[in-house]
Amino acid sequence: MKINVTVWNEYVHERTEEAIGQVYPHGLHTAIAEGLAMDDELEIRTATLDQPEQGLPQSVLDTTDVLFWWGHKAHDQVDDELVERIARRVRDGMGIVVLHSGHYSKVFRRLMGTGCRSKWWELDDKERIFTVLPGHPIAAGIPESFTLPVEETYCEHFDIPTPDELVFLSWFSGGGVLRSGCCYHYGNGKIFYFQPGHEAYPTYYDATIRQILRNAAHWAAPNGNPPMTYGQHDRFEN
Amino acid sequence: MKINVTVWNEYVHERTEEAIGQVYPHGLHTAIAEGLAMDDELEIRTATLDQPEQGLPQSVLDTTDVLFWWGHKAHDQVDDELVERIARRVRDGMGIVVLHSGHYSKVFRRLMGTGCRSKWWELDDKERIFTVLPGHPIAAGIPESFTLPVEETYCEHFDIPTPDELVFLSWFSGGGVLRSGCCYHYGNGKIFYFQPGHEAYPTYYDATIRQILRNAAHWAAPNGNPPMTYGQHDRFEN
Amino acid sequence: MKINVTVWNEYVHERTEEAIGQVYPHGLHTAIAEGLAMDDELEIRTATLDQPEQGLPQSVLDTTDVLFWWGHKAHDQVDDELVERIARRVRDGMGIVVLHSGHYSKVFRRLMGTGCRSKWWELDDKERIFTVLPGHPIAAGIPESFTLPVEETYCEHFDIPTPDELVFLSWFSGGGVLRSGCCYHYGNGKIFYFQPGHEAYPTYYDATIRQILRNAAHWAAPNGNPPMTYGQHDRFEN
C-alpha cells in the first residue's frame, strides 16, 4: 500500500535570493520530493505557504500519511490554527519529518513543548553524520558515518526533549556536535527531526540524505490504529 | 542550603464543595505544604489562584526553586501569560512537580506538548503504587509497593511524551494501570508528574505520599547552572 | 522479501506434564509458529533443545532473521557457547523475541546484563494488556487494551534495563503490574520481550497475541546493515 507523503515548504529563500534559487531552482520541496519519489511505495505531493490555506487544507492533511516540513524565514506567517490542526493529525497517527531550520517552526515547538533552539553558525563547515542506532529502520542502508562537504552548523545545547530514539549524531569541523536525527512518539503519530538541509547547500541532492528521508517516510507512516480514546470510563470487568 | 518551595493550588473544590472542605479544611495546598515542611531543608510558601497575579508574581517565581501545582476546576482561568512565565522559569532551572489533575493544566500541557489526557473514573478504587526505579532519588525510602485505600483512577493510554525516567507505576482495583510517577528534563529544569492526590481523598496526609513529595522537591531543585545560551555563535577554536 | 523466523522451544513441559501436553499437544513452538505462519511474509522454522546442537547450529542462526525463544525448565541446559553465538548474531543484526519465562533464560540475561527477575504467582489471574505506544509497529492492529482470561502473573519490580521503547503495560487481577512489552536496540539487532505465554494456558492461540508476535517479527527483522566496525582507526579527513 502506498504511503501518501506531502512535502511542505515555505518556498521563500529560493524566490527572493538569487544564490539560493540557483541551488534549488524549483524550490527545496521539489528537490526533497525528487529524492522521495525514487521509492515506488511513496506517493508524493508538494505544498507551499503561498497556496490557498497555506497549502494544507484539511482535505490534504487528512489524506497525508507523512508530512515533510521545511521552513525558516516565514515561521511566523504560519497560522496558529494550522499548527493545531497538524498537531492533532500527528496525535491521531500522521507522521511528520521536520527538516533543518524547521526546528524553530511553530509546529515543531508546539509538538516538543520546549524552546527548540541551538547554537548555530553558517561558515561552510564540513558535517560528519554518525549512525548511533544502526538497526533502526531510518538507518537502513546508511553507512557508519558519512560527510556533507558543507552544511550550516547547529550545535548543542539543543533545547529539545530527550529523543525517544537518537538515530544520528553530527560532528562539525568548526567544533560543534548535535543530536541531528531524533525520533519521538506523539500519541498515535511519529516525529523525526533531521538537521541537514541548509538552503544554500545542495544537501537534498545527496544520495545518502535522500535515502534517510525515504527511510524516515516509511518509519513515520501510520500503523493504521484509530485514535486513542480518553475521558470518563467505566471500570473494566475484572 | 534551603530549597524554596512554592505550593500553588487553585483552591476551588475545598471552598465550594462541603465534602471536599471536610477532607482539606485549609486547602489541599496546606496539606501538601505540611508534608513538605517535615523536611528542614525545604522552605515552604503557598500560593492560590485568587491572590493578586494568581499568586505567582514574577518576584515569587524568581525566588522559587521548586513549584508544586495542583489544579482541576479552574485550569482555564490561569493566565496564558503566567503559563509562559512558568515555562521560562522551568527552562531556566526551576523545578515543577505537577500533581494529579494538574496533568490537564495549561502549564503541564504547555511543557509536554502533548494532549496529556487519560481514561479516568472516580469509583473508590484502591491504588497500588509500584517502584520501578528503586535507586532513583524520588524513590528513597519508598517500599517496593504500597497502597492507597481509595483514589481516583487514571488509566492508560496516558497521552504524555515518553518519560525520561519512569519512577512509579500504578495498579487500580477497577482494572487500570498508569505510568504514575514520571520525570522529565526541560532545559535546565526538571519536571515530575505524580498522579495520586484526588481532592475527595486524604491522599496528601499519607506518610509515603508525603515522603515522595519531599523527595521530589530535592530531585527537582535547580543545580545552580545558568541558563544555556542559544543563537548565532562563532566557530570554536580548534 | 521473506523474513526467516526460527521459533526455538525447550519443549520440556509439554512432554513431561500431561496437563500442559493437552494445551499444546505439538509443543508451544508449534502453536507459536502457526500464529506466525498466518503472515505470508514470514518463513517459519522451529527448533528444540533436544535436537543436534540444541537446534541452533551456526548454519541455522546465520540464516535466521528473527529468533523466537521460549524456555523455562531447561534454562541451565542451554550451552553457554550457544548463548554467546546468539548474542553475537543479535549484535550483528538478528532480531530476537523473548517470550514469557524466557526472561530468565541465559540468553536474555546475557543480552540485558541485569538479573531479569520479577515477582510471580500462578493463580489464574486475569491479565489486561494496555498499549502504551499506539503508533509503534508492534502495536499495529492491537486495541487500546485487551484481556487474557488467565495468565501467570509477573509483577514489578522487574529487574531489566529501562526499555528503549515500552510498548505494553499489563494489569493483573491479583494486584500486579508489569512492563510486559519491551523493546531494546542491541548493536545492529533488536530485542523484544513479551510476557504473556504461560505453558498451562492457551495464550498462543489468542488472535491478538498472535498479531503482536507477527508484528514483532517484522519490527525485529534486520535492516540489512553490515556489522559496525570497532577498534583502532585513523583520524577522519577534516
Added chain:
Amino acid sequence: MKINVTVWNEYVHERTEEAIGQVYPHGLHTAIAEGLAMDDELEIRTATLDQPEQGLPQSVLDTTDVLFWWGHKAHDQVDDELVERIARRVRDGMGIVVLHSGHYSKVFRRLMGTGCRSKWWELDDKERIFTVLPGHPIAAGIPESFTLPVEETYCEHFDIPTPDELVFLSWFSGGGVLRSGCCYHYGNGKIFYFQPGHEAYPTYYDATIRQILRNAAHWAAPNGNPPMTYGQHDRFEN
C-alpha cells in the same frame, strides 16, 4: 552523611611506562582520589589490582557507596568472581563510575550486556565536551562546553545500550563524536560511564573533570533502599 568512595585502579601503565609514570607518579587512582577529596562529603579509599583479593575483598565492597573503576591493560586479570560480586553490589545499590578505557573492562561489559567497543585513535586530538542535560546533578557547575587540549579519541559507533540519561557529548578534532557521559539505572544501583581520562594525559588534574567526578559520586550514591525482592509471591490483597 559521608559517601564512602573507593577508587580502584589496575595501576599498571604508571609503573611500567616511564612517560605515564611521569604524568601520574602516584598512580591514576591517586590523582582521581585527590580530585574527589576536595569534597568534604566524600570519604575516599583507593584500591589496586596488586593488592590481596585484587583490592576489593567483600568487606571493602560492602562498605563502598560508590566505586570508581580505571582499567586497561589488565582487564583480563580481573577475577570473574570479583566481577560478579561487583555486579551484585551495584544491583543492591552501590554506585559505579566507570572511567575511560574501563568501557572494555569485564565489569562494564557484564553490567551493560553489550560489546562496549568503539572506534579509537591516540593522536593528541583536542576534545570538546558539551553538556546535553544541563539540569542533571552530574552537570552542576559544568559549563555549556569545555575543552581538554589532548585526549585519546573514542568515536561512535559506541556499542552500549541506550543511556537512561545522556549527560555529555564529545567532539574530537580528528573528526569523531562520542556519547561520553552516560547514566544507567541497574536495580537499586546507578552507573555512570565517563570517557575522558587517558593515562598519557593529565586529564585527572583538570578542574572541570574533577568537578564532574565529584558530582558523579553524589549522583551514584545509594539512596538507602534495601534490595528489591523477587520470586514467588502471594496475590496482593485487593
